[in-house]
Amino acid sequence: MQKKRAVVLQQEWGGKPCDHPAFAKEYDLGARTGSFICTQCGRTFTFREKAEIVAVRPAEDTAE
Numbered sequence: 001m002q003k004k005r006a007v008v009l010q011q012e013w014g015g016k017p018c019d020h021p022a023f024a025k026e027y028d029l030g031a032r033t034g035s036f037i038c039t040q041c042g043r044t045f046t047f048r049e050k051a052e053i054v055a056v057r058p059a060e061d062t063a064e
């Protein structure tokens with residue numbers, strides 16, 4: 001997901017609570033940043049933050 005798209009998502013989501021059900025790789029100007037974006041609320045996570053969220057889930061959806 002492009003960084004620009006994540007900013008739009010964040011505005012649309014409006015800061016509501018989110019359990020971050022799915023993540024997409026973050027791209028900026030076509031290059032991977034190494035971070036991940038919640039596809040629901042648009043929040044950006046580092047690889048480590050994303051891994052910690054996914055780790056406590058019983059069943060992980062590993063879709064790209």
Ligand SMILES: [Zn+2]
Pocket residue numbers: 018019020021038039040041042043
């Ligand atoms: Zn989220």
